[in-house]
Amino acid sequence: MKIIVCIKQVPNTNEVKLDPIKGTLIRDGVPSIMNPDDKAGLEAALTLKERYGGEVNVVSMGPPQADAVLREAMAMGADKAYLVTDRAFGGADTLATSTTLAAAVKKMEYDLIITGRQAIDGDTAQVGPQLAEHLNIPNVSYAEKIDLDGKTLVVQRQYEDRYHTVRVQMPCLLTALGEMNKPRYMTPGGIFDAYRKREVTIVTRADLDVEDEKIGLKGSPTRVVQSFPKSLKAAGVKEAALEPEEAANFIMEKLKEKFIF
Amino acid sequence: MDFTLSKEHEMARTLFRDFALNEVKPVAKEVDETEEFPAANVEKMQKLGFLGIPMPKEYGGQGCDTLAYAICVEELSKVCATTGVIVSAHTSLCAEPILKNGTEEQRRKFLVPLSNGQKLGAFGLTEPNAGTDAAGQQTKAVLDGDSYILNGSKIFITNGKEADIYVIFAMTDKSKGTRGISAFIVEKGTPGFTFGTKEKKMGIRGSATYELIFTDCRIPKENLLGAEGKGFGIAMSTLDGGRIGIAAQALGIAAGALESTIAYVRERKQFGQAISKFQNTQFEIADMATKVEAARLLVYKAAMAKDSQKRFSVEAAMAKLYASEVAMEVTTKAVQLHGGYGYTREYEVERMMRDAKITEIYEGTSEVQRMVISASLL
Ligand SMILES: Cc1cc2nc3c(=O)[nH]c(=O)nc-3n(C[C@H](O)[C@H](O)[C@H](O)COP(=O)(O)OP(=O)(O)OC[C@H]3O[C@@H](n4cnc5c(N)ncnc54)[C@H](O)[C@@H]3O)c2cc1C
Numbered sequence: 001m002k003i004i005v006c007i008k009q010v011p012n013t014n015e016v017k018l019d020p021i022k023g024t025l026i027r028d029g030v031p032s033i034m035n036p037d038d039k040a041g042l043e044a045a046l047t048l049k050e051r052y053g054g055e056v057n058v059v060s061m062g063p064p065q066a067d068a069v070l071r072e073a074m075a076m077g078a079d080k081a082y083l084v085t086d087r088a089f090g091g092a093d094t095l096a097t098s099t100t101l102a103a104a105v106k107k108m109e110y111d112l113i114i115t116g117r118q119a120i121d122g123d124t125a126q127v128g129p130q131l132a133e134h135l136n137i138p139n140v141s142y143a144e145k146i147d148l149d150g151k152t153l154v155v156q157r158q159y160e161d162r163y164h165t166v167r168v169q170m171p172c173l174l175t176a177l178g179e180m181n182k183p184r185y186m187t188p189g190g191i192f193d194a195y196r197k198r199e200v201t202i203v204t205r206a207d208l209d210v211e212d213e214k215i216g217l218k219g220s221p222t223r224v225v226q227s228f229p230k231s232l233k234a235a236g237v238k239e240a241a242l243e244p245e246e247a248a249n250f251i252m253e254k255l256k257e258k259f260i261f
Numbered sequence: 262m263d264f265t266l267s268k269e270h271e272m273a274r275t276l277f278r279d280f281a282l283n284e285v286k287p288v289a290k291e292v293d294e295t296e297e298f299p300a301a302n303v304e305k306m307q308k309l310g311f312l313g314i315p316m317p318k319e320y321g322g323q324g325c326d327t328l329a330y331a332i333c334v335e336e337l338s339k340v341c342a343t344t345g346v347i348v349s350a351h352t353s354l355c356a357e358p359i360l361k362n363g364t365e366e367q368r369r370k371f372l373v374p375l376s377n378g379q380k381l382g383a384f385g386l387t388e389p390n391a392g393t394d395a396a397g398q399q400t401k402a403v404l405d406g407d408s409y410i411l412n413g414s415k416i417f418i419t420n421g422k423e424a425d426i427y428v429i430f431a432m433t434d435k436s437k438g439t440r441g442i443s444a445f446i447v448e449k450g451t452p453g454f455t456f457g458t459k460e461k462k463m464g465i466r467g468s469a470t471y472e473l474i475f476t477d478c479r480i481p482k483e484n485l486l487g488a489e490g491k492g493f494g495i496a497m498s499t500l501d502g503g504r505i506g507i508a509a510q511a512l513g514i515a516a517g518a519l520e521s522t523i524a525y526v527r528e529r530k531q532f533g534q535a536i537s538k539f540q541n542t543q544f545e546i547a548d549m550a551t552k553v554e555a556a557r558l559l560v561y562k563a564a565m566a567k568d569s570q571k572r573f574s575v576e577a578a579m580a581k582l583y584a585s586e587v588a589m590e591v592t593t594k595a596v597q598l599h600g601g602y603g604y605t606r607e608y609e610v611e612r613m614m615r616d617a618k619i620t621e622i623y624e625g626t627s628e629v630q631r632m633v634i635s636a637s638l639l
Contacts (some may be wrong), residue, residue, distance in 0.1 A: 068268070068272070071268075072272065075272065075276075090566075142326030185276060185280055186276045187276075188310055188311065188314050188329055191269050191273050192323070192324060194269075195269040196266055218389050
């Protein structure tokens with residue numbers, strides 16, 4: 001099985017503070033880490049490789065420093081590493097990011113792509129599903145258990161109060177939950193080899209078949225108005241006994257109450 | 262001259278720190294109180310390659326270097342000095358002399374399982390009457406056909422009983438003095454090799470410190486390490502390397518106590534403010550941090566000297582002397598800055614102060630380090 005894992009380098013948000021006046025993240029001096037959901041996705045991929053054989057390659061889009069998370073991935077056991085980096089990709093929102101990643105991934109072989117559910121610096125959970133759309137492959141989000149059954153995958157997908165077992169044809173994309181496993185440690189020798197013996201392949205604008213209007217700042221329709229820390233919300237209301245029509249009306253009422261509709 | 266660590270050393274530190282915080286720190290207090298060898302964590306470290314960090318890959322090691330190994334011992338010792346010395350004694354005192362002095366056959370048979378984590382190692386030089394004066398070995402080894410017969414005993418042996426492979430020193434020819442000492446590799450389970458009492462210690466209480474007893478213990482002739490009569494030289498050069506490990510352990514203890522104390526003085530309030538607001542606290546923290554950093558530079562310098570195949574005995578002696586005395590001083594100040602709470606077992610600085618003391622004693626007391634350093638100057 002050929003697996004591609006998309007990983008992002010993020011500031012360790014446990015150590016990030018929010019500028020109370022500007023509402024932006026203060027990133028200075030904050031250590032960078034591999035996004036936790038992506039790390040779980042990498043662990044899941046490495047486990048699949050151990051069980052069924054194959055190859056685990058990692059891709060990251062980001063500035064040159066993102067090299068570090070790719071080395072880390074190799075020190076954990078990933079085979080090949082690709083860094084998609086270019087000034088032309090700068091300022092990308094989730095759409096431009098997924099477009100760029102899709103263009104990069106199209107040049108590689110894969111049966112399965114794993115991304116994290118979401119990145120802790122943006123919390124959008126959009127890039128994975130968007131990537132699947134660009135590649136025209138099925139997507140199963142929130143995977144917490146993955147098994148191979150012949151040519152299909154059987155995926156346990158987490159929901160708030162239950163899980164779904166989904167059978168999905170490969171090639172496909174899964175988004176991984178940080179809670180799904182405990183990622184393995186690197187090994188000291190793996191770290192030394194990652195830096196001294198192995199390479200990160202650089203993928204630039206020139207290597208990709210994609211329109212200028214769809215990448216970087218130009219390809220990004222999203223504008224961030226404000227960033228704020230997550231606040232705890234009250235538990236939701238459960239209305240399990242409603243008929244479909246009643247349920248629809250119930251939801252519409254609630255939306256109107258909150259002026260959303 | 263560049264004092265920045267390479268990216269691989271920085272990433273290795275991240276690994277060792279994560280492991281120390283996630284796996285070792287949560288059990289450190291219990292290991293101290295129960296005096297139980299932290300076998301589960303040793304097994305985890307064996308699987309992750311922490312027991313073969315500077316050993317070549319061809320012998321099952323990780324193919325890193327002494328500096329990475331020192332950083333590992335430092336990070337482990339920041340949270341648990343017991344765990345630090347287990348790695349140090351195994352790597353520096355058992356695997357290293359086999360790498361340096363072993364035949365190809367001995368390396369295959371003993372170094373590979375030591376480096377890849379299948380087996381744990383120890384080193385037995387000290388005897389009841391041969392401590393600082395290690396030349397006074399009374400354990401005897403007599404060649405008898407295809408084997409040597411060992412008789413005598415060793416005390417204070419780190420990783421005793423837990424280890425599978427022991428590098429042991431014994432007299433093969435008493436008339437030759439230090440030139441009559443030879444080194445041997447002895448496996449646990451060899452008939453005639455048993456364990457005596459386990460020491461009850463002030464600190465590093467989870468580290469197993471045992472007496473080794475040899476009674477007509479017959480070991481194959483092939484287990485002679487290096488030539489007959491070369492044992493004393495092997496012991497001394499092994500301890501040169503070992504001192505880097507112990508210096509790193511001392512550095513870790515000091516750095517751990519400093520970290521703990523910084524967190525504590527920011528929280529603890531007296532006279533309506535955090536005690537970190539008192540100038541005395543600030544100056545003590547400044548001195549502690551400066552000494553920790555100076556110790557770190559000496560430790561890394563010694564490790565790098567060893568890695569570049571230079572002579573490093575004096576560097577290692579200075580690193581061990583300074584780092585161990587800094588460990589004692591910094592942990593004592595750490596307890597002082599914690600006040601009464603620091604004297605209770607609730608706070609880890611209490612354990613750290615007890616753990617620090619041994620670093621001034623084993624692998625050559627501070628007095629011995631001063632002898633090594635001054636001998637190179639005078
Ligand atoms: C917890 C622990 C673990 C140990 N692990 C090991 C191990 O794994 N393997 C091993 O072989 N040994 C081990 N040792 C032994 C350790 O290395 C010795 O205890 C140490 O070398 C000191 O020897 P000693 O205890 O006999 O003290 P002594 O040699 O009796 O020293 C007593 C005091 O006299 C001083 N002194 C001695 N000679 C002189 C001199 N010429 N000039 C000035 N001062 C002098 C010493 O510095 C010291 O202060 C361990 C010891 C302990 C406590």
